[in-house]
Amino acid sequence: MTIKKLISTASAAALGLTLATTASAQDKIEIGAAVYGLNAEFMQLWADAAENHPAVQSGLVDLTVFDGRYDALVQQDQFETMITQGFDAIVFVPIDIDAGATAVELASEAGIPVVGSNTQVNSDLLTAYVGSDDVQAGYMEAKSVLDEMNCEGDVVIIEGPIGQSAQIQRGEGNEKALSECPDVEVLEQQTANWSRAEAQSLMENWLTSHGSDIKGVIAQNDEMALGAIEAIKAAGMDVNDFAIAGVDGVTDALRAVKAGEMASILQDGAAQAQGAIDVAIKAVKPDYEPMSEIWEQYPEMSWEDGSKSQYDVPWTPVTSDNVDALLEQRQ
Template sequence: MKLRNILATTALVGAAFVATTASAQDPLKIGAAVYGLNAEFMQLWANAAENHPSVKDGSVDLTIFDGRYDALVQQEQFETMITQGYDAIVFVPIDIEAGATAVEEAHDAGIPVVGSNTQVNSDLLTSYVGSDDVEAGYLEAKAVLDDISCSGDVVIIEGPIGQSAQIQRGEGNEKAIAECGDGVSVVEQQTANWSRAEAQSLMENWLTAHGGDIKGVIAQNDEMALGAIEAIKAAGMNVSDFSIAGVDGVTDALEAVKRGDMHSILQDGQAQALGAIDVAIKAVNPDYEPTSGIWEKYPEMQWNNGESKQYNVPWTPVTADNVDALLKERQ
């Protein structure tokens, strides 16, 4: 009897040890809830996330959730992640206000949420890793306004109404326009929801209404700037007669900058994604040190032990001098 008891106890201890060891080696389960994957920029962001060193080595099990540009879809995805016991969530919201409920529910469930790329009005985020969209809006508008010497009619093509990038880039647009005084008139301003096709349709209507009076096109992302260019070409007009700018540095925009068709401000989605995952891992594992290289790439964005409430990835204006190098990085 004693031998059997000893063997039984040994088996139980061994099983417990195996279970504990297996548990210690289980990968962290992280979800990335992004607003939509139809356009290149968020595809670049998602691809970078999937290639984070901790995802590649198996220590993080990452799932990308396509929000399909719908706040309700993102809410449901959060509920799924909460139910399934995810360790952390990286959130790229479609709506600055609607996303706050999802963050609160995750927080109440003990799941840290790290924002990235677009913002949400919530004090419950562990941190935010993105870029200053007010600065981007200012830089793109100033490029257009400098071209037209602060004189003439311009149009503004906005992102989805209620998303932080639309709001903040709009603030930057307005700041640059205000610096011009009364010489610039905004004759049209409307959303095209980050869509090249929607922007093309808008621009076609505006060209019909205003003809060649439009001198500048301020598009709050590159996809919409490219749609405006297509509309100009379809109308038989010269792209060189307009000053056009966008934000993101997507591949087609880089090519358009190289041709001299537009201005673009590069948003480093790769750095945003990698940094957000680093911070999310740190929120779960206090001993973690970042494995991505973005902290060396942008030394001004200090790691600070993963404890900063906000990390701003710098913008890079695309120029004739750097466009070839940026295109090469995409190959």
């Protein structure tokens, strides 16, 4: 074979490899996951589950997770980046129920489907929503506190970020439970922005102001419940003198439930994330069949060919019967 022939053959092979690589890249579905923030464990678990979705692991989907840094403007900028770069679909976990609507509208105008997950946005342009009923969670956690108090004594409420759907809806659930105990007074109610440190500082101030008058702590997530527990311990008080509850089932909360220090409700962020990705892929690839195991795990959350506008992932109360198994899953 001549040198000219060798070069020609090598060039053809290189061209074929380039074309195959390009075709492979084009076959991949580009999905962006715009989450409100990755500082705390719950959204880290959500993001980890998204990155471990079978479609991502198999190479069908190229997933990019964007940290919104708890800022609606940052999230909107990230949407504009995804639109410019031509992403095929977006999974959205908004920090603000109203401000996030603008980002969804921008994506819709660009023809990019947006699937909501975990927290909601006031927009009828979403392809679908995959999350859990936060009103129910708010009711369940507040009721557990009030039941432990026998509807006697006073409580404080530590809220999530003001304007986020989970804060609004869990607050509705809190109020529903409190209405069943009309003699219970809410001594203080303030946001700690899902932060353990902020909640600890709030609780320290409230203990200074109200001391042992506080009988219950309704924290709208586990991180804030754990911050309240740290403040109580730092004040030299007995955690067992308080009824405390949170939401999410993060690892430290599972340990605190096991120790008898608080109650918690598991929010299955993994199911929310993987379910949302399945729905997002379906919006791009009509013949797609879901690859996540979560549809078998929660048969009551029926797939229905990915055509539903809302998928509700059930809550699981953390109990002495299931806490060890839940902790083992985090190993």
